[in-house]
Amino acid sequence: MLTRRTFGLAVTTACLAPALGRAAPSRVLSIGGAVTETVYALGEGHRLVARDTTSTFPAEANDLPDVGYARALAPEGVLSVNPELILAEEGAGPAETIDILRAAAIPFVIAPDGYTGAGVAEKIRVVGDALGVPDRAEALAATVTEDIAAAQALAPETGRKRVLFVLSTQGGRILASGTDTAADGMIALAGGTNAITGFTGYKQLSDEAVAAAAPDVILMMDRGGDHGAPDEVLLRMPAILPTPAARDGAVIRMNGLYLLGFGPRTGQAVRDLNAALYQQT
Amino acid sequence: MVAISDTGPRRDRRQTARAAHFWLLILLALSMVASLAIGASGVSLWAVLGKLATAQPLDLAEHVVLFDIRLPRLLTGIVVGAALAVSGALMQGLFRNPLADPGIVGVSAGAGLGAVVAIVLGPVLPIAVLGAALLPLAAFIGAWASMLILYRVATRAGRTSVATMLLAGIALAALAGAASGLLVYHADDDQLRDLTFWQLGSLTGASWAKMAIAGPVILGALLIALTLGRGLNGLALGEAAAHHIGIPVQRTKTTAILCVAAATGAAVAISGGIGFIGIVVPHLLRLATGPDHRMLLLNSALLGASLLLLADVISRVVIAPAELPIGIVTAVLGAPVFIWILLRQRGVVDL
């Protein structure tokens, strides 16, 4: 985590110099849902000329041209929207495209990822600096940090609930979050305990592992298709049936970008998740 | 499978095949112009040519779009398309089966494993110093290694059995698939997305650096492959008969296999998995101008290059400013054409 953060910052400072040297860029391309959200939250949405596929909030972002998936950007597609500044989440690429964009002398700023309050604040500051509105960014970062801290304070000291984040139940197989994910970060911020700590990332779980994890609550993204298997189907899955969550019928569904974006809305999301965890029973 | 069409030509097909050299060259030239002229950005090829002709300076965007994006992409499209089509024709000639492609002998599986290793293990291994070169390098090594393993397995006392190679290829592909699966299991979300995009293929990452390495490998392999026409014609009669008419059978087989490994390995390394060119192109040409490999190989190179360039143009304009992976375009266009060809033929005998 630490190394990734340092890398992000190093690139940021390297790229920022030319961006700051001239007048604040008016044509901005935003890559990454949280980055786009942050631009809008800073009141700079009017400067955006295009977005990536994952940038779906706020609604007006959907009206912008879509340059494709963040990790598979086409250089000419990016150049065709004629950006003066590119703001990207960590992991945007591929490297060949970034090289060409550098050759075209377009400032490319990478906003670091981080699944903590400080991480969100850092992301907001980097975006704000690149857009030339550091003061507003500082204010927003402070608000968000406070939001998160306040929401965290709502979590009980003891009796924390065990939360299982289920990414998908495709074909009856449960793909769940281990540690070092956005979901893991959110569960911690909202005062829960991740029921699965045996691996990092998202992996498929055996039925018995789910039962052994004994989650009190199941957390899912609220989106159509099989990801949103109805509660009664979900809770009757053999893996989930023996868990306390099934007994209590405890399923929480939240919008994916809202829940996992780690952007300006994260404070609110933490509060919502906390409320859903501890006020429903 | 040998398909016989009732409406087949009743005349000497050598003239048709030679005329095809000419028409396919024209098609390739047009495709090249299209590839240079069409793109998401507003840069106009004609405006740039005008400026070059009058010695005016280009602005940075024009320079980058034309010389750093479209031109390397054009060249990459040509060599990759030619490599895939010629490799397909070589494999079909070698295995005496119009359905053969480099995938059959484990090249794709090997390249895929190399790619998975690079994507998943790249960040944690000391080989990370190779940076962006790691993925293509690993894919190339994977393709090349799997081909050589099969070749060694299938060669006994100086004779290579293509049947053994085919069967061992299936086993090796399964093994490589399992190894890939193991790594995929350990991959994180981002790596899985990278992998999916790699498997769909794209010319997006084309660069001068990659061309400088892959270009000569592919061109060398293709030039050597073009000398195999008579040998492959002879092999169509069977290995014994080929020997009888003076074909150095073992040398032909070895050369064909090494050419395919080099050309496909390098092509897959720089463009990912692009399907259907290797099967559809030789098949179309065989229908049009006959199976004589002396002309088929060159025509395959020309048509493969042209079709890949056109597919690439489609891939970059259809959802601009984003790009569709080119493997999707070739499959969407290639598969229906292929099925239509099969349906149109009256008799299909001798599978």
Add this chain to the structure above:
Amino acid sequence: MNLSARNITVSLGRKTVLHDVDIDVRAGQVSAIVGPNGSGKTTLLRAICGDVAHEGQVLLNGRDVGTLKPWELAAMRAVLPQASTLAFPFQVIEIVRLGLQSSSEAESDEIAHAALSRVGLGGYGYRFYQELSGGEQQRAQLARALCQVWHPVSGGQPRWLLLDEPVSSLDIAHQLQVMEIVRDFAAAGGGVLAVMHDLNLTARFADALILVKSGRILSQGALSHVLTDENLSHAYGYQLRANQPPRDGGWFLLPQTI
């Protein structure tokens, strides 16, 4: 100039199919390898063609074929296999042209078409090989082989036709036609060595015989020397009597029990 094989031993797996076989064949004659099924006739021909690994030496016009390049060998002899399969939809003329070694295209085309006419497939050049009947395919393959050694004598040296049951899927008229082609080739100075199944046809066209039984040569030499009742009966394990009807002087042969 001769075709000779010395100490040919062929083992397929653990089984030895040919035991230390020596043969001598003269150009200008039709020589036939005969013998019962499984005696090693075809294996002997394949050893001579270099298709199976063998011990011993094969000399063609005095040169050891093991040391010759495929194309050098191809310039000296053509081979007609017993059965052929073809992978792609080639036209008949394209198959025939495969037999051509290097020469100018106009001359080559002339030879290819002449060879097709020679085997009675004059108008078939632009048909698809797979559309032909089995017998027509066999004759098309013969035309390909003829193309390869179109001139029976080249540079003062005989060229060779090695044929594995060349008439096996032909009707009687075409059997005779093919055997006449073969006889003419030999008469023009070329060498012919054919594995034959039909003893009557063999007796009518062959000048010399090699009689094989159980991987060994039972007898070889002129027709009258080999085609004796004793040899045949021994080879085929069945009472056979060779006869010569006085009318046209040709040999004929009937199986009969005495």
